[in-house]
Amino acid sequence: MIKYYKGYYMITARCNLSCSYCILENAPYQLKQELSLSEKKALIYHLYHNLKFRSLTISGGEALIIGKSAPNEFLQLLNFMKQFKSKDPEKNLNIKLYTNGIYLTQNVAKMMKGIIDEVSINIDSNNDETLLLIGRNRDRKDKYFLKTIEVIKNLSNQEIKIKLHTVISALNYQGIASEVYSIYHSIKNANAMFNQWKFYQYMSYDNTAVDSKHQIDDKEFQKVRKEIEKKLADLDINIHFKDNKEMNQSLFNILATGIAQYNLPESTWTTTARTKNLLNYNSMEELIERNRIDAELFEKYHSYFPPK
Template identity: 25%
Template sequence: MLTDKFGRNINYLRLAIVDRCNLRCTYCMPENGLTWIKQNELMTDEEMLRICSVFTKMGVDKIRITGGEPFVRKNSIELIRKISELDGLTDLSLTTNGLLTEPYIPELKKFGIKSVNLSLDTLDKDRFFKITRRNSFDKVMETLDGLLQHHIKVKINTVVMENENIEDIIPLVELTKDLPVDVRFIEEMPFNGGDTDISLKWNFSQIYRYIKEYFPEIQKIQDPKNSTAYNYNVPGFTGNIGIIAAYTRSFCGDCNRIRITPSGILRTCLYEGTGINLKDEIRMGKTDEELKDIIINSIQNKPKDGWEAQKESLTASQIHQSMATIGG
């Protein structure tokens, strides 16, 4: 088992398989996109599979496939299949924007994927276009329907933004009345690919107060171990509600997560600006045992929380890097 210097067991790897995305969400990147990672700097399927294998041999039993948008990567479904077959892996999940996902749902079910995080910031078509700069709302809803039909657990991720989608909070809560979905409201983070600061009026406390005004009977429920969300239920509702304090970072104390970016950089914290490039180590001929030593050393330097990580290593320019570059 991988353990950091604070005694936290690290068993959860978030693997970003591509930086590219087919949306241009305002909180993630500029309208004209980003300077994408060059093809030779991206990890190959074989490199990703090898890194995942090394981690599972070290006790990582949960992997989440992220991006960018995972299905923008060529033949990503085959890579997902190979990862699903790794010994020691008990939980494989996926984060997607839903635009290209629907045709692959039967295969995802076959591979044993039980949970999918679906990015959806509004239930209004016009606001969807304004936020994502793409007219693809119907495709996302088709993916939602398909996932539920195949009995795959759905967590809807909604970034809460002042003057953008506040009017969607209550309709999204109401979505949990009859559907077996968890809707998680996420504090906006500064990783927008530009130089725009956020005021964060809509932090965890404000989001909760707003929901409670409409649903005063809302109840706190048990948070799963290592959960990043504070979880709630409206009595009688089928699904649940979560609030993720992504910017105020109040969940760091029992963090069990690490990230691998599309170019192979191991980041032990979302707010960390540096990291070891495992892809480069592989291309220099490192053995699996040598990779394990590098990983162990990196984990031992995992910061106490996101505030410490930002203070120690995140430069002013890196604060505004895109989440697609970091790995969602």
């Protein structure tokens, strides 16, 4: 039986926001190393045909701003990926997009229909002051939450599913449980297909200044988890709480340079291991063996089973 996989491809480290908990490899010399559009296409082709990926989340940075005239190159990439869509579950590439939505206009949403199966958007609060502290609101006039609702309506018009992501940190953990009920109804009213919500525990990036502003311990995270579960208990929503242990065990990010980042048992964020360019590996088995990746954990988090 053929083994299929799912993965997370960060196609760029460029971003149009400056969220205070986010660490990107976006120094000028790093941005110069990013794959060109043709190289991105070649990598996705390789992931599909040789490494047997059947589910791929496209992310960043901000995925829609690749190239010089956003979102044109993203739309070209979207058109390229159309070839991997199939009615045969074992041939179909399930394609997801993780975005802040700022460049996701009505026209972009229309072009995504039939190619993008699901869009994940971060909502860490519906409070403008909290969003300003986090960096989702760039100034006091910005209205990230309201803009997000409009994006979600555009996606609903194209019958594209929505998934919410929320990072729980020291900046929002005291208020987020009291906000989730209202956030849920705002999103559900905008897109009836919304039924998944993932909550992340802020994870250390080995940066003292950032960690001191955002880090919460396991006890605080579990307390907030119980409060959120209680608030959402009677609603039509599948929720997943991803703590630091799961984040570390499951880490396998395909980076904008064409290599993958993963954890060894002794790793911290700044000492995560890196593969060679993924085009160097003819199969996932070869990639796992040559890089000392824990095969059991990899299959636990990254196996993909096509729907019957």
